[in-house]
Amino acid sequence: MKTELPNWVFWSGLAMKLAAGVVLGLIFFKYYGSGDTINFFEYAKNVQDYNGDSQPRTQFFVRLLRPLVIITGGSYWITSLYFSFISFLCFWYGSKVLITFYPRLKWIIAVCFLFIPSVVFWSSGIIKDSLASAALVIAVVSTFRIYNGKKITLMDLLLILVAAFLLLKIKHYLLITFILFAGVLFAMMLFKKLSRKWKFTSLLIIVIAFFSTQFIHPYLEIDRIPWTLYQNNKAIIEKSDAEDELDIELQTETWWEILSNVPKALHAGLFRPSIYDHTPIWGWLHRAENLVLTILVLMSFILVLKEKPSVDWPLLIASICGILLLAILLPLSTPNFGTLVRYKNAYMPYLFLISFILPYRYIASQTEE
Numbered sequence: 001m002k003t004e005l006p007n008w009v010f011w012s013g014l015a016m017k018l019a020a021g022v023v024l025g026l027i028f029f030k031y032y033g034s035g036d037t038i039n040f041f042e043y044a045k046n047v048q049d050y051n052g053d054s055q056p057r058t059q060f061f062v063r064l065l066r067p068l069v070i071i072t073g074g075s076y077w078i079t080s081l082y083f084s085f086i087s088f089l090c091f092w093y094g095s096k097v098l099i100t101f102y103p104r105l106k107w108i109i110a111v112c113f114l115f116i117p118s119v120v121f122w123s124s125g126i127i128k129d130s131l132a133s134a135a136l137v138i139a140v141v142s143t144f145r146i147y148n149g150k151k152i153t154l155m156d157l158l159l160i161l162v163a164a165f166l167l168l169k170i171k172h173y174l175l176i177t178f179i180l181f182a183g184v185l186f187a188m189m190l191f192k193k194l195s196r197k198w199k200f201t202s203l204l205i206i207v208i209a210f211f212s213t214q215f216i217h218p219y220l221e222i223d224r225i226p227w228t229l230y231q232n233n234k235a236i237i238e239k240s241d242a243e244d245e246l247d248i249e250l251q252t253e254t255w256w257e258i259l260s261n262v263p264k265a266l267h268a269g270l271f272r273p274s275i276y277d278h279t280p281i282w283g284w285l286h287r288a289e290n291l292v293l294t295i296l297v298l299m300s301f302i303l304v305l306k307e308k309p310s311v312d313w314p315l316l317i318a319s320i321c322g323i324l325l326l327a328i329l330l331p332l333s334t335p336n337f338g339t340l341v342r343y344k345n346a347y348m349p350y351l352f353l354i355s356f357i358l359p360y361r362y363i364a365s366q367t368e369e
Helices: 007-032 036-045 056-071 076-101 103-114 117-121 128-147 154-170 172-193 196-215 225-239 255-260 262-271 283-307 313-333 337-344 348-368
Strands: none
Touching (some): 007 036, 007 076, 007 103, 007 117, 036 056, 036 076, 056 076, 056 128, 056 154, 076 103, 076 128, 103 117, 103 348, 117 283, 128 154, 128 172, 128 313, 172 196, 172 313, 225 313, 255 262, 262 283, 262 313, 262 337, 313 348
16 A cells, blocks of 8 residues: 655664653663563563463463564564554554545654654564554454444455454453444444434434444453452552552442542543653653643644634544543543553554644644635
């Protein structure tokens, strides 16, 4: 698939992705001395040392990792480059699909998917997030192609199924988010196009999408969500240093407790760590990104009120629903800056893109004048 982006964007994006995977490995080997990326690699090298019965997601990931470890002769660094390369190809494909439909936004699409440092870093190397984020990109843009009237091809359906399967096995909450995104998107599309007597169909799609999420994981059934969030919240706080903790601590496993903490969780999921938070030195990267994001969001709100631009409401609402779901639930379940910034990378490209469009168009129009 051709793209209007120059070749240097591809090669610089690839170089940044490969370097990020190497840097991630160096940080865990040299600074922490342990961590998931090291454990995954060692498990893949020494099959007999790993019992995955209690951790099926890790077991599945290690099985995917093992052939690459064998092919690379047991080299962590070459294996990391392979994982980063695969992830980059998925993000590159995603950016090209979006640019096909929005060629005037090609530069901000490229920036949001290929060059935001935290997104690049936490979707590179030998970690589950690199594969999960890449799978989510493929699922989202393949659904986007169908939504925009492209002929439904066997390749689109195959990509969605493979991506959904990977999310089911590695990050089931991302699969739930994708299902809700697709359900809301197509339901609103049908509601907009169909006659009044058929609008019930669109509501039925949302109900089916929501109902299907209840079969993905027992801990994420609607009646068990408060218990799951409470247990995860408690476990993360017990393991976290005081300076890394968010000020989000669930006291009980009830829906009322969850709802009362939603404002703080949403703020953290969207804009923290902020410039006012205390983080390690490399946390300044996340703090700077969130400052930029905060400015873009404020500018977007102002421009919506001032310019009243035409908006693809089904796509915007479906995207916002998916982003807000993750932005609320992730801080509630993982009230730790280190873990949060890692998990946020799944939705940050889309959040930046949505927030970037109106300011970009406004600045471009002012420049042309």
